[in-house]
Amino acid sequence: MPRYQVHPLPYREDPGARFASISAAPGAVLLDAGRPFASRGRYDLMSAWPLAELAPDADESAKDFFARLRSALQSLGAVDTTETPDLPFVGGMIGYLSYDFGRRIEQLPQQSDDDLGLPEARVGLYAWALISDHQRRTSQLVFHPALAEAERLRLCALFDGEPQAPALPPFRLHQGFQPDLSKEQYRQALQRVQGYIRAGDCYQVNFTQRFRAPCSGSPWLAYQALRRACPTPFSGYLNLPQGAILSLSPERFIQMHRRQVETRPIKGTRPRGRNPQEDEANARELLASAKDRAENLMIVDLLRNDLGRSCRPGSVRVPELFALESYPNVHHLVSSVTGELAPDKDAFDLLLGSFPGGSITGAPKIRAMQIIDELEPTRRSIYCGSLFYLDVRGELDSSITIRTLLVKDGQVSCWGGGGIVADSDWQAEYEESLTKVDVLLRTLERLGD
Numbered sequence: 158m159p160r161y162q163v164h165p166l167p168y169r170e171d172p173g174a175r176f177a178s179i180s181a182a183p184g185a186v187l188l189d190a191g192r193p194f195a196s197r198g199r200y201d202l203m204s205a206w207p208l209a210e211l212a213p214d215a216d217e218s219a220k221d222f223f224a225r226l227r228s229a230l231q232s233l234g235a236v237d238t239t240e241t242p243d244l245p246f247v248g249g250m251i252g253y254l255s256y257d258f259g260r261r262i263e264q265l266p267q268q269s270d271d272d273l274g275l276p277e278a279r280v281g282l283y284a285w286a287l288i289s290d291h292q293r294r295t296s297q298l299v300f301h302p303a304l305a306e307a308e309r310l311r312l313c314a315l316f317d318g319e320p321q322a323p324a325l326p327p328f329r330l331h332q333g334f335q336p337d338l339s340k341e342q343y344r345q346a347l348q349r350v351q352g353y354i355r356a357g358d359c360y361q362v363n364f365t366q367r368f369r370a371p372c373s374g375s376p377w378l379a380y381q382a383l384r385r386a387c388p389t390p391f392s393g394y395l396n397l398p399q400g401a402i403l404s405l406s407p408e409r410f411i412q413m414h415r416r417q418v419e420t421r422p423i424k425g426t427r428p429r430g431r432n433p434q435e436d437e438a439n440a441r442e443l444l445a446s447a448k449d450r451a452e453n454l455m456i457v458d459l460l461r462n463d464l465g466r467s468c469r470p471g472s473v474r475v476p477e478l479f480a481l482e483s484y485p486n487v488h489h490l491v492s493s494v495t496g497e498l499a500p501d502k503d504a505f506d507l508l509l510g511s512f513p514g515g516s517i518t519g520a521p522k523i524r525a526m527q528i529i530d531e532l533e534p535t536r537r538s539i540y541c542g543s544l545f546y547l548d549v550r551g552e553l554d555s556s557i558t559i560r561t562l563l564v565k566d567g568q569v570s571c572w573g574g575g576g577i578v579a580d581s582d583w584q585a586e587y588e589e590s591l592t593k594v595d596v597l598l599r600t601l602e603r604l605g606d
Contacts, residue, residue: 161247164298164313166532172289173381176394177322178315179205180377184281185192185250185396188546188554192291192390197482201289202546205396207251208233208303214572219261219512222278223505229282233303235549242606246288248301251484252280253402256537258419259513263523266530270282273565274540285312294317301549326393327604328374328382333459334571334598337367337534340587346532347583353528354579361455362528365574366590367535368598376401376564381600383562387485391556393544400565402539404596406556407484408491410514410543411507416498417485418468418507422456422516423559424576425490427450428592429483438483440488450479453490459515459522460494464530466498466510468527487595504553514557517541521570521575539563540572560597571597 169175170192182205190198211229213222229250237246242411258277259265283288286303291297298316300309305465309500338513351363352510372379380394380403387405395402427443430436443449457475464473477493498507518541519525529537545555573590 158235158443161236161238161302162300162309162527164300166287166296166298166316168294168296169289170202170291174322174420175287175316175499176203176475177377178320178396179203180396181323181575182206184210184283186281187386187394188251188544189392189394190291190390191388191392194385199290201248201291202251202286204251204283204286207283209282211277211280212262213258213278218257219262223509224297226280227503227505230547230549232546232548233282233284233301234587235373236301237453238550239307241289244288244299245550245554246286246546247299247550248284248286248303249546250280250285251469251546252278253539253540254278254508254512254542254543254545256513256517258542259526260420262509262512263526265526269320269530269533269536271536273536273538273563273570275563283484285309287316315596325375325378326373328372328376328379328601329599329604330569331373333602334370335370336369343587346584347577347581349532350528350577351579352582354577359524359528360520361452361576361578362525363433363517363541363574363576364418364529364586365533365537365540365572368571368573370569370593370601371567372564372569373567376403377566379403379569379604382600383597387560387596389560395544395554397565397570398561402456402544402558402561402563404544404556404558404561406544406558406560407482407489408557408559410545410555410557411511411553413498413504413507413551414557416551418464418496418498420460420464420494420511420514422453422460422494422514423482423490423491424453424456424516426575426589426593427488429486429488440483443488443490444479444481448578448580449490450485454579455520456516456576457492459493460511463515464494465512467499467502467507469499472497483489487592491522502549504551507553512543514543517557517559517574526598537572538570560593562597569601
């Protein structure tokens, strides 16, 4: 079996300067642990110039699209990594699945308007990556054997010197963010959700509102400002032909390492306090909230079922329940569900059986998704989808793209939402949806000042 090649580089905790030199390249992608501001994530991974890019055909099912991805991944070829098993990626696929890719998995109505026109998935085949391991404090270029020698030498030369950031046009908004829904429209939608819950259709529905503003300039400069203001361990930036995805996500979707699977759903939120005493009180209130714990438990049960479709029978566990995680703008209630992939399954089966994530749909999942399509006037696009990598060994990691913005066609879109249950107060839910994205909206609104 052929071996991959590595080219050591000086360790850098902040990936920004290196990624700036490739941020406008075709398929440029950064999966970002948020260092030095955030501390939970272990790896940064960046790449560009994919060997191929794949998107689903108009009427192609998720299963058939994944079959094409599987074939493309196999065509890259396996590599021997026995000497360095901790490398997260040695060549493979990086890309996104939008929330609406779920329409290729489940039969859903077509009521909401696809006004942003983002392809439902876009996945690149990458034969190299620059990986920084923040635990071992190393940075290195990793090359799959399929990469041409001339390209390997070009990349070594590109990253060996001091990064040369190109001159980029400043990012600015031409007016402040505006919500698509009025407060009254939001109230009416939540009343209809609670009507469905009382009728027994569902237990919980994640309802979202969207904010938009006209913009110009470099999305990469916008992302750098956002990651300083809101560092999170599952952040990411993906250059698109029409703009970029800017994700400041705190939530892992699915990780698979040596066939061991983990998902970490978030359900339960409180704002950070204005002083240490208020902050601690908000955290204690969240941990003690019977409502938030019940919501979290509903999603844990849903995800146990989702993982059970692809994991070895009896292997699914809940090792962590109702843990507190704190970020610059909010406290979150987070749980962990784990399992071991069944011998006859692979990462594509795992994604097919679990997407989209239960924490951002509701329970039961399919009925909640039907209600979402009925009550949210526009499609979610990248919001509540996933950024992910999957390498030739089957190593997988992925986020849920909450706290995520889409810059496309001279407009930036951002979404905020939350889980609605029978006893939800619509005003409190409205304020929570604002709290989750306020730091993102205000940061971009200040950039032109």
